[in-house]
Amino acid sequence: MGANTSSKPPVFDENEDVNFDHFEILRAIGKGSFGKVCIVQKNDTKKMYAMKYMNKQKCVERNEVRNVFKELQIMQGLEHPFLVNLWYSFQDEEDMFMVVDLLLGGDLRYHLQQNVRFQEDTVKLFICELAMALDYLQSQRIIHRDMKPDNILLDEHGHVHITDFNIAAVLPRETQITTMAGTKPYMAPEMFSSRREAGYSFAVDWWSLGVTAYELLRGRRPYHIRSSTSSKEIAHMFETAIVPYPSAWSQEMVSLLRKNFPYMSDVNWDAVLQKRLIPGFIPNKGRLNCDPTFELEEMILESKPLHKKKKRLAKKEKEMRKCDSSQMCLLQEHLESVQKEFIIFNREKVKRDFNKRQANLAFEQTKDPQEENGQNNNL
Template identity: 35%
Template sequence: MGTASSSEARHYQPSEKEVDISHFEIGIAIGSGAFGKVRTCTHKMSKTKYAIKYMSKAEVIRRGCTRHVLNERKLLEEAKHPFIVNLRYAFKDDENLVFVLDLRLGGDLRFHLNYKGAFPEYRARFYFAEIACALEYLHSLNIAHRDVKPENILLDGDGHATLTDFNVARYYSDDKPMNSRTGTARYMAPEVVKKEEYLEEVDWWSLAVTTYEMMYRHAPFRSHDKDELHQQILNDSVYFPNGAVAVSDAAKVLLSGMLVKDRTQRLGPRVNGGTERLKGQLWLQGINWVDVVNKRIPVPFVPDVS
């Protein structure tokens, strides 16, 4: 698990000294980031389509984010996986830093939740499995994403899930844990809220919150008041409402195990049996994980990217 497909590995990738904007035909705007627009582009030689992300140097400096952007580039240069929006090229011009990334036009999970409502359980399970593979791979490199949420999970044209936005991702180690309150409040683990030391456990908490939201359309802890939200995360038990949404007991048991306040007892982290124990849970039994990472599991939904 964890290697890019052969077609991805064959992409033409000139050295940084060779590549520049002239290698690409620039297409339409498909979004905007914190520092500039994101457009489609086509590599002139390979004819491969990508997303090109412009980041204004002046804006990056003005916001004091130079270290964050350089760190994101370093992480993405190392990490390559089928369920990550991979960095394919990086260069700069007089005004911008430029990332050329995998193109994902299927929309993010937030869009699909808002458009059609909660997902059937089998669909949530499919996305869970793919993002779990991405996290397992990142954690093998000692990289914590720290902002797993529906907005940061994009579908490709075939309906597979990919993790994006590594702006707050960080390297970690046992002797160099993290302790900053970073990420999106609704998806923060208790140890992040309390600014305690933490490792990769926070990503499994966030994936559980995201998966709960896929099936119920709302997060397990929610409030417009940040202090109240923090208190819910720290003190409240996970509540599974009864009603029109049918969620299996096996799913509830898995999510409850991943949403344990004590990070050393949480399902997913290596301190508590790692992904081997996670994959042994009833809700995930029967999944062929080699088939998952090789994209051989039938997709539950194909987005319209026309």
């Protein structure tokens, strides 16, 4: 009996929560300090996604749980053509999972490292697409705070998408943010000001976009700032440094990077939003546009990753039962708290429920009033 049914594709109830069983893991494409990113295929729809999974214990030990929860909460409320959108979030005893749009064109940092020099018209379209994404985020009261080539992914056609909302912030109305966050070479001057208590707002993302555009055009950033450069040095640099603009660049591009906008007056923004404008740089479709060493990760070599995961979880549970130290009990308490507070999300289900509500509403509005009156009289 088992042999007859094992070859059939699994049947999933559309109302059940999505979990690890619903995906086939294909290959790893990235690795962070406490998580990995891999390409997955959803078993029922055969759609491909990127799946980021973060080890709960490492998140607890590094006090990162709140950041993960905040990122999940922000991403669940966002959807835009130039963002990397969240589709599902779920968990098991070991990991937290985020399933997002799969973009195989690689990030802009990778292409810079491959010595790609982007032409001006390509960068202009990047700026337009990213500007639409930032404008949308601002309408949702979100400051990304980490705009840089590493966090901008290309799809297979060369359109850009913003990713990584790990340090994004929600800005309540009539307020400013004072906490310092971001990657120093891309952070705006107001974040280093001696009067930082005055705070900053959405403008910091637009500054980062300008630095990114300059780097894409020139291959290096406008200011020589490193992660080790002190805030005092950086503030002084902004006051004294003169940014060079190569003579080969058009005056319109230079004026745009200096925050003057006539260069964008001829843009067909509807065509940008609908991705009708063809990018000047198309990523290589013949290979993964990322570091090939990720393909050697042990996860890819496992023939049945789910089977091994279950075995590993069973072993871990046994070890937890054996150990009665106060430190282990505290860790277990934190892990149980993560389990309870984790937010499960399914964009497919959200869309399906929304469409049903809209259909019901439309049906109610198209009912013939006379027919309803006749029914009421009969009653």
